[in-house]
Amino acid sequence: MPDQPADRGYEPRITGDINFNRTIVNMTDFSSLRRTMVDTQLRTNKITDERILTSMLEIPRELFVPEEKAPLAYIDEDIQLSGGRCLPEPMIIARLIQMAKISSDDVVLDVACATGYSSAVVGRIATAVVALDSHAELAAAATKNLASLGLDNVVVETGPIEAGWPDQAPFDVILINGACEKVPDALLEQLSDPGRLCAIDCGGDGPGVARIWNKTDAVVSSRVVFDANVPRLPEFNRPRSFSFQ
Numbered sequence: 247m248p249d250q251p252a253d254r255g256y257e258p259r260i261t262g263d264i265n266f267n268r269t270i271v272n273m274t275d276f277s278s279l280r281r282t283m284v285d286t287q288l289r290t291n292k293i294t295d296e297r298i299l300t301s302m303l304e305i306p307r308e309l310f311v312p313e314e315k316a317p318l319a320y321i322d323e324d325i326q327l328s329g330g331r332c333l334p335e336p337m338i339i340a341r342l343i344q345m346a347k348i349s350s351d352d353v354v355l356d357v358a359c360a361t362g363y364s365s366a367v368v369g370r371i372a373t374a375v376v377a378l379d380s381h382a383e384l385a386a387a388a389t390k391n392l393a394s395l396g397l398d399n400v401v402v403e404t405g406p407i408e409a410g411w412p413d414q415a416p417f418d419v420i421l422i423n424g425a426c427e428k429v430p431d432a433l434l435e436q437l438s439d440p441g442r443l444c445a446i447d448c449g450g451d452g453p454g455v456a457r458i459w460n461k462t463d464a465v466v467s468s469r470v471v472f473d474a475n476v477p478r479l480p481e482f483n484r485p486r487s488f489s490f491q
Contacts, residue, residue, distance in 0.1 A: 305366050
């Protein structure tokens with residue numbers, strides 16, 4: 247097997263042999279991979295919030311991916327899940343959470359939570375988290391994963407992610423796990439005042455950018471914080487217009 251890059255951890259070739267896959271998982275030192283992730287992917291990419299670093303050092307990321315992908319859980323790439331969702335690379339998750347400046351009193355809506363990893367990280371920081379996904383199978387997995395970690399301040403809901411979760415609004419912070427061509431007005435309306443929404447904006451002509459929307463005195467403004475690319479959420483695509491020749 248060829249040497250692997252030092253900052254990407256162990257990347258074995260996955261086969262269809264279930265017993266072989268389980269052997270790889272059992273042999274993998276996930277604790278060391280977590281430490282390497284924090285030291286080489288987060289600290290070197292401007293993550294300075296010790297709450298985030300500690301949370302991501304302690305939460306088992308491998309729990310939130312299919313078993314056959316567990317040895318890849320700490321690579322610096324997005325990991326595809328079912329239902330068109332992905333687990334974004336660690337650095338993107340950490341920087342989005344950091345730019346939201348979540349306090350211990352904040353209530354957070356985590357949109358497109360998938361299997362619940364970002365919700366778990368935020369749940370170690372905020373007072374309460376509503377984790378939302380439109381895919382019932384993923385929401386069920388998130389519920390199981392979060393319960394196994396004892397995160398009783400995180401509740402998982404199933405519903406259309408573009409509609410948010412108005413029953414629990416307003417939210418101090420809204421995080422979106424995926425790229426958006428357009429952030430729906432429904433989500434901005436569910437922000438507290440003041441409140442922050444953080445997402446990857448892919449609505450421009452160039453590469454995607456991490457953008458923060460701030461609501462203050464009923465006025466919403468936004469600014470770009472860093473360049474970033476993650477898979478798009480189709481629910482947040484702009485409606486396509488048709489022209490007749």
